[in-house]
Amino acid sequence: MKGSRLHVTRICVLVGMFNFVLITTIMLIFKDTMKLNNLVVHPPWIVQYLDPSLGMLDSSGRYVAHVHSVVGSNWIKLSKRALSLATHASLEHLHWVAAIVADWPGPVSIALFVPDIEYHLATTYIAYLQTCYPNIQQQVSFHFLYPVDRPAQLFSEDDLKDVALECSISPKKVLEQLLTHRPLDLLTSWREQLLYPQNILRNIARKTSPTTFMMCVDIDMIMTSAAMNEQLEVFLSRNSTGGVRCAYVVPVYEIHSNFTLPPRNKKDLLNLVAEKNARPFHIKVFAKNQGISNLNRWEKLAVRNEVRVAYNVTKFKYWYEPIYIADKSAPLFDERFIGYGNTRNTQAMYFQSYEMFLNQWTFCVLDNVFLVHWGFQQLSQHSAWRTEQINKNNKLLADFFREMAVRYDADPFHFIKKFKKKSPQVSVVYNPSKVYSQIRARLEANLSFPDLANSTSGPDLVFFHMGLY
Known part of the structure; x- marks a missing residue:
């Protein structure tokens, strides 16, 4: 009799467990179905008045x-x-x-x-x-x-x-x-x-980042591989800067918009580069953006299954705009520049990297890790109001360089002298080839950058020396 009761009890327990699993499974399926087919309802703690x-x-x-x-x-x-x-x-x-x-x-x-x-x-x-x-x-x-x-x-x-x-x-x-x-x-x-x-906005995002290291990226720059990301995490966990001013540069590549599957590792990326379906970010718009990262050298390095420092940037040039990983001691972005023109490149080394350069930071190019940006970038035209914003930012450059010279007791490229003259102005350009010589003459007269005088790179370079980006 006791054995029969025990047997019945076991059956009831098993039936109960089965029903629980069945009901739970149905609820999960129903939940997923509701997600896919029904409207999304706001959690009440999200949509609220911001006082x-x-x-x-x-x-x-x-x-x-x-x-x-x-x-x-x-x-x-x-x-x-x-x-x-x-x-x-x-x-x-x-x-x-x-x-x-x-x-x-x-x-x-x-x-x-x-x-x-x-x-x-x-x-x-x-x-x-x-x-x-x-x-x-x-x-x-x-x-x-x-x-x-x-x-x-x-x-x-x-x-x-x-x-x-x-x-x-x-x-x-x-x-x-x-x-x-x-x-x-x-x-x-x-x-x-x-x-x-x-x-x-960049400074808010940086200041609220909770980790030892942070990487400030544009929202359309993507880390495309979970394995690569974990390798990067291992590298950073083992390589605390320990007070050394080191910024780890992450190469950025444009991927042709015809491709929907991102490169998962450096080998995949190099295959796309060889097929001309990938190229360094802004290479056709502003080659100096990543110029001294020397990505031609980076592409020739042997592919490995670990993130490491490939080499250091040894010769600084202005207009360098790397995406990098650094700790929170890195200088913040200069908030006086609003709108378009001279925004990211006022943080450090002649323009983007200028302050870090003056503050003795080293830029170390990482291997076997990269960011991708979908679509090849082309030189764009700007409306009159956007051009006006750029001109306003250009007028602030002299003050910026004077402040940097006082803060770090250095003006190695003599920017203060260059900006004693009238800041360069920009006009709305609809046909770059017809006005290139006029713009070039204006830039040379106002800025006298040594490498601009011998430049043959055409209007792409001119627009970016004018801040049109």
């Missing part, structure tokens, strides 16, 4: 920042890793976040520019990203920035009721759909000409 009184003013008093407004659920745990990514974006480019975290295992700190009702659109999109891409919910923290005179706003309850944010649709398509709800009068009145405070 400017709870934010922080930037040093100019023109912008308000709210840091860690949305925090990754694994943020504290991930802060124990060696490296985090720091980046920034406006609403139009936020779809790249999904690509960033696809293979990246560490924390990502993203500063978003969200003036007016773009705040509500951004938080709506973040809710979609967190629901459909668990890595974003776990790894990414978002920070918001807006102008004092364009504080974050919310739509009315009915304005977005018909928005369908489905996980089965690509992030870019979802964002394009969401952007159609941005009022047309907003774009035609003030939004298109609103200055984009790149360096303020």
Whole structure:
């Protein structure tokens, strides 16, 4: 009798366990189906009014920042890793976040520019990203920035009721759909000409990065291999700078837009280079961007299954704009430069790297690790208002170089003398070849850079010496 009861009990337990597993499985399947087919509902803790009184003013008093407004659920745990990514974006480019975290295992700190009702659109999109891409919910923290005179706003309850944010649709398509709800009068009145405070955003992303090392990248620059990323983590864990001013340069390559599968390692990348389907970033737009990283040499090095320092940059040249990994002792970006022109390149070594150069930093080029940017970059034309922004930034250069000379007691390239003359001005250019000689003469008269006088590289070089990027 006891044996029969025990047998029945065991059967009941097994049936109960089976039912539990069955119900759990059905719930998971239902949950995934709901994700793919139903609208995404905001978690109530995301879409909330941002009170400017709870934010922080930037040093100019023109912008308000709210840091860690949305925090990754694994943020504290991930802060124990060696490296985090720091980046920034406006609403139009936020779809790249999904690509960033696809293979990246560490924390990502993203500063978003969200003036007016773009705040509500951004938080709506973040809710979609967190629901459909668990890595974003776990790894990414978002920070918001807006102008004092364009504080974050919310739509009315009915304005977005018909928005369908489905996980089965690509992030870019979802964002394009969401952007159609941005009022047309907003774009035609003030939004298109609103200055984009790149360096303020970069500094917010950097300061909120939780790890020993950080890498400040553009939001469309992607680390494409989980294995490569872990090798980089191992390298950094073993190579603490220990007070040595060392910046690890990560090569950046453009990949032809016809390719949808990214190179997973250096061998894959070199195959694409050989087929002319990959090339160094900005090589056709501004070759000096990565010029002294000497990527021709980098490409000839033997492929290995470890990240290491390949060689050091030994001869500095201005206009060098590397993407690098450094600890938090690296100088911040200069926030006086707003909008387009002279933004990233005011941080360090003649322009981007100038201050680090004066401060005795060494740039060490890493091997067997790289970033990719989709699409070959071409020289673009600029509207009159964008050109005006560039000219305003150019006028600030003399003050910048004077401050650097005082701070570091050095002006090795005699920039103060060069900028005593009138700062170069830029005109809207529609046919570069017809005005090249005029622009060249203006630049030589104003700046007298020694290598420009003998340059034969054509209008691409001229535009970038003028700050048109």
